[in-house]
Amino acid sequence: MDIESARLLIEPITLEEGQMLIKNPMEYYYDKHIPYDVEWPHYSLKALLPYYLEDLENGKVSLGMGPWIIRDKRKGRIIGEAGFRAFDEQKKTAELGYRILRKKQNQGYATEAVSSLCQWAFYQQIKKIRACCDKENLASQRVLKKNGFKKVANEKGILIYEKRRAVQKKSIQGTNSL
Numbered sequence: 001m002d003i004e005s006a007r008l009l010i011e012p013i014t015l016e017e018g019q020m021l022i023k024n025p026m027e028y029y030y031d032k033h034i035p036y037d038v039e040w041p042h043y044s045l046k047a048l049l050p051y052y053l054e055d056l057e058n059g060k061v062s063l064g065m066g067p068w069i070i071r072d073k074r075k076g077r078i079i080g081e082a083g084f085r086a087f088d089e090q091k092k093t094a095e096l097g098y099r100i101l102r103k104k105q106n107q108g109y110a111t112e113a114v115s116s117l118c119q120w121a122f123y124q125q126i127k128k129i130r131a132c133c134d135k136e137n138l139a140s141q142r143v144l145k146k147n148g149f150k151k152v153a154n155e156k157g158i159l160i161y162e163k164r165r166a167v168q169k170k171s172i173q174g175t176n177s178l
Contacts, residue, residue: 001064005116008079008109009071012064018053022046033076039101040078048085061087064124065094070113079104082113084121084129092127098143110143118147122165131161 003010013021020028021041029036045067055061067083082098096117100110114131121129131149133140135157149161 003068003116003120004073005112007073008112008116009073009076010082010113010116011069011071013049013052013067013069013083014063015053015056018049018056018067022049022053034071035075035077037078037101039103040080042081042099044099045081064120068117070098070100070109079109080113082117084117086130092125093130094121094126095130095132096121097131105139110140111146114143114147118163127165129163131163132158133161135159 001012017028020031025041026036028034048067052061052066056063056066065084065087067081069081070079071077072079078101080098080100082096084094084096086093086095088094096114098110098113098117100113118129129149131144133144135154141159144161144163147163149163151159152162153160
């Protein structure tokens with residue numbers, strides 16, 4: 001269920017991979033034949049993993065509605081992570097977050113990853129995706145705007161953006177014009 005874009009391979013974290021990242025991240029690098037990077041996994045991903053894995057194991061969330069690993073398609077190196085949280089099955093909404101390794105920032109990777117993940121989510125029938133960022137985080141604001149997100153709120157310096165799935169117009173059949 002990987003996503004491929006022009007430069008990226010984006011992979012959802014499976015139960016086995018998540019457990020490996022918690023217990024021994026080096027084993028993950030070795031198992032995946034990925035060059036080690038001291039910046040990854042980020043502490044925010046490490047903090048999220050136990051909750052995500054518990055929900056995945058108990059069937060409260062499906063694969064893909066959690067963290068994804070962003071890798072360089074050509075070299076296989078880790079670029080960062082992204083993923084969905086706060087998935088609401090009833091409303092078909094989710095919140096998207098992402099983080100690109102410092103040395104890989106400002107190269108368009110976040111824009112490309114967000115675009116790919118939004119396409120995937122809309123294909124999964126998600127109707128609305130939210131994303132939040134600090135008002136000082138101009139780079140993240142640019143990424144969201146480039147991907148068609150609209151700012152909908154400012155809650156104490158945290159900007160909230162939303163993107164809705166495009167509604168396809170139904171054609172009217174059987175009408176003739178003279």
